[in-house]
Amino acid sequence: MTVASRPAAAAAWTGERMHASDVERVFRREAGRVLATLIRLVGDFDLAEEAAQEAFAIAVEQWPASGIPENPRAWLVSVGRHKAIDRVRRQAVLRERRRLLAVEAAIASQAVAPEADDAAFGDDLLRLIFTCCHPALNMEARVALTLRSVCGLSTAEVARAFLIAEDTTAQRLVRAKKKIREARIPYETPEPAMLDARVDGVLAVIYSVFTEGYAVTSGADLTRDDLARDAIRLGRLLDGLLPGRPAVHGLLALMLLHDARRAARATPDGDIILLEDQDRTLWDRAQIAEGLALVDQALRAPGIPNSYAVQAAIAALHAQAPRWADTDWRQIVGLYEVLLRLHPTPVIELNHAAAVAMVDGPAAALDLLDALSARGGLALYHLLPAARAELLRRLGRHDEAEAAYRSALAVAKVEPERRWLARRLGELRSSHPHPGTG
Amino acid sequence: MQYLLLIYGNEAEAAKMGEAGRTAMFNEYRTFTESIIQGGQFKGGNALQSTATATTVRAPNGKVLTTDGPFAETREQLGGYYLVEAKNLDEATAIAARIPGARTGSVEVRPIMTYG
Numbered sequence: 001m002t003v004a005s006r007p008a009a010a011a012a013w014t015g016e017r018m019h020a021s022d023v024e025r026v027f028r029r030e031a032g033r034v035l036a037t038l039i040r041l042v043g044d045f046d047l048a049e050e051a052a053q054e055a056f057a058i059a060v061e062q063w064p065a066s067g068i069p070e071n072p073r074a075w076l077v078s079v080g081r082h083k084a085i086d087r088v089r090r091q092a093v094l095r096e097r098r099r100l101l102a103v104e105a106a107i108a109s110q111a112v113a114p115e116a117d118d119a120a121f122g123d124d125l126l127r128l129i130f131t132c133c134h135p136a137l138n139m140e141a142r143v144a145l146t147l148r149s150v151c152g153l154s155t156a157e158v159a160r161a162f163l164i165a166e167d168t169t170a171q172r173l174v175r176a177k178k179k180i181r182e183a184r185i186p187y188e189t190p191e192p193a194m195l196d197a198r199v200d201g202v203l204a205v206i207y208s209v210f211t212e213g214y215a216v217t218s219g220a221d222l223t224r225d226d227l228a229r230d231a232i233r234l235g236r237l238l239d240g241l242l243p244g245r246p247a248v249h250g251l252l253a254l255m256l257l258h259d260a261r262r263a264a265r266a267t268p269d270g271d272i273i274l275l276e277d278q279d280r281t282l283w284d285r286a287q288i289a290e291g292l293a294l295v296d297q298a299l300r301a302p303g304i305p306n307s308y309a310v311q312a313a314i315a316a317l318h319a320q321a322p323r324w325a326d327t328d329w330r331q332i333v334g335l336y337e338v339l340l341r342l343h344p345t346p347v348i349e350l351n352h353a354a355a356v357a358m359v360d361g362p363a364a365a366l367d368l369l370d371a372l373s374a375r376g377g378l379a380l381y382h383l384l385p386a387a388r389a390e391l392l393r394r395l396g397r398h399d400e401a402e403a404a405y406r407s408a409l410a411v412a413k414v415e416p417e418r419r420w421l422a423r424r425l426g427e428l429r430s431s432h433p434h435p436g437t438g
Numbered sequence: 439m440q441y442l443l444l445i446y447g448n449e450a451e452a453a454k455m456g457e458a459g460r461t462a463m464f465n466e467y468r469t470f471t472e473s474i475i476q477g478g479q480f481k482g483g484n485a486l487q488s489t490a491t492a493t494t495v496r497a498p499n500g501k502v503l504t505t506d507g508p509f510a511e512t513r514e515q516l517g518g519y520y521l522v523e524a525k526n527l528d529e530a531t532a533i534a535a536r537i538p539g540a541r542t543g544s545v546e547v548r549p550i551m552t553y554g
Contacts, residue, residue, distance in 0.1 A: 183549045186526040
């Protein structure tokens with residue numbers, strides 16, 4: 001279990017005079033837990049969100065003068081709870097009188113101990129996470145709701161992260177909350193029999209946030225670091241709340257090990273630097289060490305290894321190689337073969353082929369890719385033709401390589417990837433000019 | 439809270455089922471239905487005749503139009519339903535998953551709208 005990177009304990013703030021940024025930091029840290037507990041207390045997502053916002057607004061006003069309260073979390077929940085009651089009373093006058101008065105009675109009857117302990121807040125946060133990641137919601141909604149509610153991102157920030165319009169995001173959130181309310185998605189941690197499957201669902205959401213941040217699918221930037229960091233934060237949070245789960249360790253390790261290469265993955269201009277060309281001194285060694293320890297734990301757990309842990313083990317082998325030439329490709333090929341048995345996907349087949357190229361040469365890998373494309377590798381977009389192009393280039397089949405780079409370029413959507421493909425194509429053509437294409 | 443569990447399946451496939459298969463299926467449904475009656479979740483339910491017997495009615499501007507067949511041609515057809523009482527969606531989906539038809543087709547879980 002690791003919660004080491006969590007900011008300093010709340011106690012450290014007590015009584016200090018603070019700046020707006022300090023308050024901001026407390027909010028970022030507490031937003032998820034405060035909202036989670038308020039949802040349980042008031043039984044309604046929207047009402048809890050409004051109440052939390054009001055509580056934070058009052059904190060912004062008061063804290064700079066009064067100092068941050070000893071237990072900011074309990075303070076925020078208590079103020080939010082009163083605000084929710086006020087709001088219900090105001091609305092009750094207007095309409096839905098009976099229902100809302102019932103809600104008020106329910107809130108008033110929920111005792112909230114002022115010194116509410118961490119465990120209780122943790123339970124509420126888990127409820128919130130499981131509700132946001134409920135399988136009855138579609139994946140986009142789960143991701144948006146988790147970032148909005150658990151990570152405390154604004155609707156605008158969620159929209160920006162996924163390059164979608166803010167009102168589309170807002171609609172997505174409204175629809176998801178409507179479904180939670182009307183289909184009565186429970187605000188509960190699933191019962192033990194369901195827990196493994198539901199944790200897997202949460203991990204899928206976290207991984208989806210991470211991959212969107214780490215390898216964006218469209219647009220001008222190669223990475224959106226904030227999203228990758230939010231995903232890692234979610235992973236740590238889950239690990240803290242449900243300690244000792246190999247799948248959680250596996251995913252957290254995978255994210256930490258990949259993210260450790262962040263500084264080396266692109267030039268200052270945002271051009272891609274391939275793994276083989278990366279300056280490995282730029283890799284974040286502390287993060288790698290943390291990732292390696294987690295992979296170790298995940299793989300040592302009894303039972304069939306989970307696919308995140310195996311992917312993390314591959315990332316670990318890269319992280320441990322001092323130079324590209326030192327990479328243990330044989331073991332990497334073996335791990336990809338394990339992955340193909342656990343959870344075969346076209347992307348894993350593609351990566352397996354790339355590793356095979358390092359052990360058995362490009363011709364063997366090309367056979368694998370041709371078999372993959374015969375089975376409908378189209379779902380891989382530009383990745384498949386780009387990988388073929390690399391192998392064909394290494395085999396000296398330059399005309400075919402050129403055609404493959406062109407097909408990749410025709411479907412690639414991320415700007416840095418397009419620039420990289422164009423550069424490769426340019427290099428190929430200048431080193432092997434031929435009359436046909438001028 | 440009540441949920442309607444709509445059972446969809448491929449009629450053409452079901453029609454190919456022999457007498458023994460049909461009896462086995464019937465028994466499975468009976469066992470399932472008894473179990474949710476025992477559990478207090480059963481509020482109602484029926485199997486439907488095939489879509490070959492369906493008639494769709496529309497009455498735009500008061501003019502009645504009847505057409506043969508279901509509202510839409512789909513791969514799976516509505517073949518029956520249960521109305522159940524469940525604490526929340528998780529409980530409702532857990533009941534839905536136990537419906538014999540869920541193994542070969544699909545069950546749509548729809549909360550019943552409440553007023554007031």
